[in-house]
Each structure stands twice: as C-alpha cells, then as structure tokens.
Amino acid sequence: MTQRSCRFGIRLSACLLLCGALAGCAQPGGPAVQRYGSVIRLKPEKMDEYLKLHADPWPEIVTRLQECHVRNYSIYLAELEKGTWYLFGYFEYTGSDFDGDMKTLAADARTQAWWKLTDPCQIRIPGTPDGEQWLPMKEVYHND
C-alpha cells in the first residue's frame, strides 16, 4: 500500500488554515476551529463491512483522532445515482499545526491498520490529489 502523507486534504491545508482562521468560529476559551469537508465513493459490495467497522470503531482510532485535534467528525452516506454511493466527511480541527497532526495520524500503526481495512471499501474520486484518499470539498457557505 502506498504510504500517504495525509488523508484530509493536506495540500489544501495552508489555504484552508488561512480560510479557517478567518472564518472559524472561535470557541469560548478555545482556539479557532477550522472546518473540513471531503468526499469519496463507497463500493456497494463493501458497504456492510464499512458500516460495521464504523458502528464499532477501534477505541485507539478514536483516541488518536482526538489527540490529533480532530473533533466533531461525522461521516454520512448517500446514494446519489442508482447503485452509486458516496461518503461525506465533516470534521473540525482545533489544533495549531494541521499538517503536523495529520502526519502524526498517518504514521500511527493502528491508524494504518484501520485504513488497510477501510481503503479497499472506497473508490477515490477523479481529481483527488495524489497522496490523498478523500477529495477535499470547497466550503461555499457557513453560518455559525
């Protein structure tokens, strides 16, 4: 499996960090939040496996995300055309070094083992940058 430097749009991170800093909702007493939306296809024949994994994720995966300042992370599923399913991810980053935290996440052995199970369930969308798994989406509206 090719090693990835990032799963969450690291190439866009400099721009998104700036946008996030400008548009982020400051939490009382906490840092500004940067929001990230991304998308990928789900293989229909792997749907059961993917849903089962995410209904009961490994505790270390959850902990590692939290350690890397990934918060309020949701994944949604939708069938956009008959038999064609997509996953949409939304999360908030509350740290101060997105690139660094994403590298830490990518270097974690348990996270790599998790991705080894989830990657084969997914189909990368044309246009997804090399080295990334999910396609970063563009935020076109936000209301706190």
Next chain:
Amino acid sequence: MTQRSCRFGIRLSACLLLCGALAGCAQPGGPAVQRYGSVIRLKPEKMDEYLKLHADPWPEIVTRLQECHVRNYSIYLAELEKGTWYLFGYFEYTGSDFDGDMKTLAADARTQAWWKLTDPCQIRIPGTPDGEQWLPMKEVYHND
C-alpha cells in the same frame, strides 16, 4: 412553486431526533445537538449565481436560521464526475422542536424569497422525499 413543509429532512426528523438525542454531543450548559447532513446537485450553469448568493447571504436569512436553532451550518461543493457538481449541507440543531422550527422557517417570507432564487440552481436527487428539497443523508460515524 410548490409549497414545501420542510427543507431539512422533516420526514426523518422523528427518527433523527431520537438518534440525535442518543448520539448528540451535549454542550456545556446547552441542549444536546442533533446533526443533519444532506445533499443536492448544483446546475453548472447556475454555479456563479449560487456562489454569489452564498458569499453574501441576506442578513435576515442568517438571523432566521439562528432563530430556528440551526447552528454551525456549512455547505460544501464538489465535482464528483466531470461536469456533475453536488452541494453537501451539514448543520446542527440546538432547539427542542425540530419540526416546529422547520415549519417556522418554511413560512418565513424572506426565506421563501431566498429559496425562489436558490431552488432553480439545484437539481433534486432521485429518492429525495416529496416535499423536501435536499436529500437527507445517513450518519454512519460520529466522533465527538
């Protein structure tokens, strides 16, 4: 234009309210949050118009959403196939009467005027329930 009772998955609201209550992230001193994800197509020829509207939304629209307890509302844009664009909405509901608040929103004259501009930019996805505009998505994972 057909009058809609709801834009945000009102038919699923009873189930989602329960799920939200069970899975919602309690805010310190505030009510539990229910999360909603939804999706719709964007007409490429209307993209400029849609983006322009959302880059500078009418203040009353923003205020009315807040009055109806819609918070942390983001809309993302992605091209999933060449020339085929989708909008993904994510928001959090912090009130205690989702159906009632959505009806209030749908009855608001300025909101109706806004939708009269945004509806023609969009293509409803097959499977979207009658009376709704955006297709509700299924949450398959959440990590606070």
